[in-house]
Amino acid sequence: MSPVILLVLALGLGLAGWLAARARAWGFKREAVNGRIAALPTYHAWYVALWIVIPVMMFIALWSVISPQLVSQAVLASPAAAELPAFGFQRDSIMSEARAVASGSTRSVFNEQAAALVEPYRAAISQYNIIGALSTLVIAFLTGVWAFLRVKPDFTARTRVERAVMMILLLASLVAILTTLGIVVSLVFETVRFFGMVSPMDFLFGTQWGPDPMSNPNNPDGSRYGAIPLFWGTIFIGAIIAMIVAIPLGLMSAIYLTQYADPRLRAWIKPALEILAGVPTVVYGYFAALTVAPAIRDWALAIGISNASSESALAAGLVMGVMIIPFVSSMADDSIAAVPQAMRDGSLAMGATKSETIRRVLVPAALPGIVAGVMLAVSRAIGETMIVVMAAGAAANLTANPLEAMTTVTFQIVAMLTGEGSFDHPATLAAFALGFVLFMVTLGLNFIALRVVKRFREAYE
Amino acid sequence: MNERIAPTRTVEFEARLKKRYAAERRFKLAGLSAILFSVAVLLFLLITMTINGIGGFQRAEMNVAIDFTEAGLSGDRSTLSQVGAVQILEAQGLPATVEYFAQEQLGEEGGAQISDSAWRLVADEIVDDPSILQKEVTFSLPASPNLAAGLAGEGSDKMKALAARLSDEGKLETKLDLGFLQRADATDPQEVGIWGALKGSMLTMFVTLLMAFPIGVMAALYLEEYAPKNRWTDVIEVSINNLAAVPSIIFGLLGLAVFLWLFPNMRSAPLIGGMTLALMTMPVIVISGRNAIKAVPPSIRDGALAIGASPVQVVFHHVLPLALPGILTGTIIGMARALGETAPLLMIGMRAFVATPPDGFTSPATVLPVQIFLWSDEIDRGFVERTSAAIIVLLIFLMLMNGLAIYLRNRFEKKW
Numbered sequence: 095m096s097p098v099i100l101l102v103l104a105l106g107l108g109l110a111g112w113l114a115a116r117a118r119a120w121g122f123k124r125e126a127v128n129g130r131i132a133a134l135p136t137y138h139a140w141y142v143a144l145w146i147v148i149p150v151m152m153f154i155a156l157w158s159v160i161s162p163q164l165v166s167q168a169v170l171a172s173p174a175a176a177e178l179p180a181f182g183f184q185r186d187s188i189m190s191e192a193r194a195v196a197s198g199s200t201r202s203v204f205n206e207q208a209a210a211l212v213e214p215y216r217a218a219i220s221q222y223n224i225i226g227a228l229s230t231l232v233i234a235f236l237t238g239v240w241a242f243l244r245v246k247p248d249f250t251a252r253t254r255v256e257r258a259v260m261m262i263l264l265l266a267s268l269v270a271i272l273t274t275l276g277i278v279v280s281l282v283f284e285t286v287r288f289f290g291m292v293s294p295m296d297f298l299f300g301t302q303w304g305p306d307p308m309s310n311p312n313n314p315d316g317s318r319y320g321a322i323p324l325f326w327g328t329i330f331i332g333a334i335i336a337m338i339v340a341i342p343l344g345l346m347s348a349i350y351l352t353q354y355a356d357p358r359l360r361a362w363i364k365p366a367l368e369i370l371a372g373v374p375t376v377v378y379g380y381f382a383a384l385t386v387a388p389a390i391r392d393w394a395l396a397i398g399i400s401n402a403s404s405e406s407a408l409a410a411g412l413v414m415g416v417m418i419i420p421f422v423s424s425m426a427d428d429s430i431a432a433v434p435q436a437m438r439d440g441s442l443a444m445g446a447t448k449s450e451t452i453r454r455v456l457v458p459a460a461l462p463g464i465v466a467g468v469m470l471a472v473s474r475a476i477g478e479t480m481i482v483v484m485a486a487g488a489a490a491n492l493t494a495n496p497l498e499a500m501t502t503v504t505f506q507i508v509a510m511l512t513g514e515g516s517f518d519h520p521a522t523l524a525a526f527a528l529g530f531v532l533f534m535v536t537l538g539l540n541f542i543a544l545r546v547v548k549r550f551r552e553a554y555e
Numbered sequence: 556m557n558e559r560i561a562p563t564r565t566v567e568f569e570a571r572l573k574k575r576y577a578a579e580r581r582f583k584l585a586g587l588s589a590i591l592f593s594v595a596v597l598l599f600l601l602i603t604m605t606i607n608g609i610g611g612f613q614r615a616e617m618n619v620a621i622d623f624t625e626a627g628l629s630g631d632r633s634t635l636s637q638v639g640a641v642q643i644l645e646a647q648g649l650p651a652t653v654e655y656f657a658q659e660q661l662g663e664e665g666g667a668q669i670s671d672s673a674w675r676l677v678a679d680e681i682v683d684d685p686s687i688l689q690k691e692v693t694f695s696l697p698a699s700p701n702l703a704a705g706l707a708g709e710g711s712d713k714m715k716a717l718a719a720r721l722s723d724e725g726k727l728e729t730k731l732d733l734g735f736l737q738r739a740d741a742t743d744p745q746e747v748g749i750w751g752a753l754k755g756s757m758l759t760m761f762v763t764l765l766m767a768f769p770i771g772v773m774a775a776l777y778l779e780e781y782a783p784k785n786r787w788t789d790v791i792e793v794s795i796n797n798l799a800a801v802p803s804i805i806f807g808l809l810g811l812a813v814f815l816w817l818f819p820n821m822r823s824a825p826l827i828g829g830m831t832l833a834l835m836t837m838p839v840i841v842i843s844g845r846n847a848i849k850a851v852p853p854s855i856r857d858g859a860l861a862i863g864a865s866p867v868q869v870v871f872h873h874v875l876p877l878a879l880p881g882i883l884t885g886t887i888i889g890m891a892r893a894l895g896e897t898a899p900l901l902m903i904g905m906r907a908f909v910a911t912p913p914d915g916f917t918s919p920a921t922v923l924p925v926q927i928f929l930w931s932d933e934i935d936r937g938f939v940e941r942t943s944a945a946i947i948v949l950l951i952f953l954m955l956m957n958g959l960a961i962y963l964r965n966r967f968e969k970k971w
Binding site for chain 1: 575576578579582583585586587588589590592593594596597600603604769770771773774776777778781782790791794795796797798800801802803804805806808809811812813817820834837838841865866867871891892894895896897898901902906916924925927928931939942943946949950953954957961
């Protein structure tokens with residue numbers, strides 16, 4: 095039985111408990127001297143329903159993790175499993191094939207040995223399904239009855255339900271911390287394993303990148319794991335080329351929209367910029383690879399550069415810059431709007447033109463906010479994946495020529511983890527180390543940027 | 556000659572003023588052109604995709620009349636309503652029949668250029684209506700990718716000549732291919748469809764919504780209404796703000812390291828993809844939810860408290876309903892972002908070749924953006940148009956979602 099059915103069962107039992115408890119509380123209310131009991135009947139109902147649904151949900155979560163293991167243990171204990179290969183990949187594939195047949199997701203078996211396992215599997219699955227369903231019922235019944243018996247005229251159900259609600263809200267907000275912890279722990283764990291095989295010095299300061307996923311994992315060649323070309327490619331594409339496009343265009347867009355544009359024009363342009371920001375990165379990547387990169391190559395050939403490749407840092411950087419324009423524009427918009435009106439009025443009253451006011455007063459006053467916005471934009475650009483995967487190329491070149499193919503941290507993460515490499519190989523683990531560096535850098539940029547923005551806001555408030 | 560127009564307006568002043576006004580105009584023009592550049596890029600992108608994509612909704616098909624009275628195929632409604640009907644027809648020699656009639660009518664070369672699985676189309680028609688086995692019926696069957704390229708003016712000269720001959724005879728034409736919206740992935744660009752990926756996307760988005768929306772709203776309520784001002788609350792706030800800015804690929808690494816470690820058999824399942832995207836979408840919902848909750852005026856809370864509502868009642872009976880339109884707007888925008896997300900799903904293995912639409916949350920699936928990425932990697936020229944067509948489908952969905960968000964914002968959001 096799938097967890098979904100168990101879940102529906104749990105909700106059904108909860109509803110039954112809800113109805114029963116409400117009826118009981120109404121009974122008390124009718125008998126009460128002044129027609130009042132300690133809490134509204136609905137709260138009694140919710141009290142019982144929560145006592146049924148929450149324990150059952152916990153059980154289902156636990157059960158959906160442990161029951162597959164129990165099933166495969168039962169199958170391995172059966173006589174038919176005695177002839178299986180002792181360990182390894184083949185055994186796993188036979189097991190998973192038999193499981194697929196037994197659970198009905200495929201019809202025929204490919205491997206003879208798997209056919210023998212189908213029946214034990216089917217038996218074990220149905221056995222544990224029954225155990226799971228029965229346990230669900232028993233738990234729901236026990237907790238439900240216990241809660242139901244507590245429903246009394248003087249039982250303060252509301253405060254208890256509200257306490258539970260507060261607990262649930264608190265738990266929901268803890269998910270964010272758990273996610274952050276999950277990211278940090280999983281990245282650190284794999285990175286430490288990686289640094290056990292390749293020295294951090296080789297990784298952080300080496301200038302040759304070319305891990306071979308097929309090499310002997312126990313004796314990796316540290317000189318092939320130098321990530322400097324990746325860092326340079328990432329900075330060159332995301333923080334230099336993209337920003338050369340995005341900063342002037344985004345800043346000027348924001349200035350024009352806030353200071354000059356007719357409200358009617360603004361009503362049209364703002365949604366257009368929002369659309370530009372909402373286009374998926376895979377579409378930008380396709381656009382870069384299909385249209386921009388060949389155009390740049392043709393242009394390079396036309397001005398006499400003979401070795402221009404069809405994948406170039408310039409194509410990826412330009413398209414990434416366009417993608418970032420709306421982001422820079424909205425950040426600049428916010429910080430210019432935060433400059434007090436009095437400063438602008440003062441400048442205009444002194445006889446400065448509008449553009450002089452903007453260039454000499456508004457932009458300098460808003461500069462901390464704009465710089466913070468640019469930092470956020472850079473952190474977004476260096477974490478961008480699809481555009482570089484589709485347009486920047488795989489060659490780890492350490493060059494400043496924008497017409498050459500260049501690779502980035504994100505590209506290599508994708509390349510290392512979508513190949514066929516095993517999880518214990520340093521080439522695969524290198525992806526986690528790269529991810530860890532990326533995470534720390536974006537975290538640092540964001541942290542500084544948010545602080546700057548905060549201090550800047552406070553300065554004018 | 557009096558050089559002064561007014562007490563301060565000297566000639567130098569006039570010249571300077573002219574210069575300053577010119578600078579003003581230049582500055583304004585620079586601003587306008589920055590905006591026009593963005594709009595032009597957007598239009599160029601949309602127009603390129605549309606022009607390419609229109610071709611993706613069409614395919615080259617050949618007209619073949621099949622006279623079933625000669626073919627000697629048997630079958631009626633009862634035998635052909637079973638599961639293996641297509642196999643029954645195959646065993647009776649339907650592929651050979653289709654090939655025979657194709658060669659008869661299109662010539663030896665033309666008949667060879669009919670798509671390999673064309674007979675399946677015929678079989679499906681027969682299963683739908685077995686009575687055509689007593690008739691002569693004209694089918695429109697997909698041409699091979701080579702011939703399709705020839706018709707588009709590319710590929711080898713031989714194919715170009717063949718395509719020109721057949722289309723002159725009226726036997727080869729480009730037809731609207733509505734099946735593109737109903738089929739799943741395939742190796743032949745003539746046979747591919749978007750439905751498999753679209754269904755995968757829907758399943759994934761459903762999981763994402765189911766997880767991210769309740770958790771996000773509850774976290775926003777807690778942080779905005781109840782959280783005490785202490786260090787723990789600061790930690791929660793900082794981690795939510797940071798999560799909103801973490802690159803999406805990092806969430807893919809998390810999904811790979813944690814979710815696939817917990818559920819190793821669910822590589823490329825919508826459930827895992829949805830959970831990964833939910834972690835990414837949740838901070839967006841929390842941040843927009845908090846803004847919406849903040850916008851509800853304190854007088855509403857005070858009024859409810861004054862007539863004896865408990866803090867939980869104040870929030871669930873008054874604040875939440877008033878903030879809901881704003882929360883929903885933020886949720887839809889977050890979901891639209893998740894729908895277009897590719898990189899984290901590549902990490903958790905949703906890039907497998909999946910030739911049938913997924914049946915459920917745990918069966919292998921792919922999603923629209925990943926399908927676009929996979930097709931963009933194909934060498935076959937026919938995939939270029941198909942990729943653009945898939946992009947159009949994706950963009951239409953995103954526009955619908957954003958349109959809904961804008962509608963909600965304008966219709967329900969109150970200015971207090």
